[in-house]
Amino acid sequence: MNPWMLLAIALGFTTLGPAHDEITSPEISRAIDECADDPHERIVGEHVGNCLRTRAQAIEQDVTTALHRHSKRYCSEETRDRFQDVQSRWEEYRTASCSLVGDAPGTAPAYVNAAACEWQLARQRLVTLSTIDEHAYERCLTLSFEFPASRFGAPPSTTVIHPSSSLEWRYLASDSRLEVMREGSKVIDLETSDCSYCTSGEPCSEGVFMFEYLTATTDDPHMRNYGLLHACRKPDGVSFVFVSDLGTKPAIAAQAEKLPTFDWMVDDDALTFASTNGWKLRWNTPPSIHKP
Secondary structure, X not given: OOHHHHHHHHOOOOOOOOOXXXXXXXXXXXXXXXXXXXXXXXXXXXXXXXXXXXXXXXXXXHHHHHHHHHHOOOOOHHHHHHXXXXXXXXXXXXXXXXXXXXXXXXXXXXXXXXXXXXXXXXXXXXXXXXXXXXXXOOOOOOEEEEEEEEEEOOOXXXXXXXXXXXXXXXXXXXXXXXXXXXXXXXXXXXXXXXXXXXXXXXXXXXXXXXXXXXXXXXXXXXXXXEEEEEEEEEOOEEEEEXXXXXXXXXXXXXXXXXXXXXXXXXXXXXXXXXXXXXXXXEEEOOOOOOOO
């Protein structure tokens, strides 16, 4: 048996005849049938392969989004680099594996198999990232991204609760404002008129995000406080506002508007805001008498 065929079987594929024989995975067979039945893809072979490849690319956009969002959980450049290195190695594996499936015989059925390989591996990668998202995060001692109480993209209409404090926030679209509450009392209001947000399938950093950080005092060396970041797109660019000290005396600690793009990242003692035009702003955690 040829080496390429061994690899194809290991990946769950078999070669396709002119009318595409049965493939090991029922989901792959179903996807091929759907592409073959598509009125725009009536010609089997290369066109079906293009259809599958388009589906794979759509899933890979979701993978890119998942990677971007998960990277926010890390608070050191070293860990973020390791995470990116894992993804780069996966991309090399996908390219080598699926190219081998398609290039060895170099036929139209093999092209369909290679596209099916890309589609299947992209789906598997997305499932793997979902598992990582649930279980893998860095222990950030001084400043951490509170992902359970954060939302990428358009904020939901329901109240979002921070699990380890009495803080909660809700987006009131009809009133064009974002309201932060604590134990039934309003902490702060943020104006959200003319706001729109990124959609799924793109790696952007807009939405509503909460952070927890150390604010040790003489009386309480383990005291924690909280910040909230709101970022959205407006007609003249991206605007954001970061409110610190939600647990004590809320104050706007950083803000900007009319940015061409926007991103943020967490280090263990600072939150950095940046744009592709070279603009950058850093908010440092408060001085503390005690570091863990």
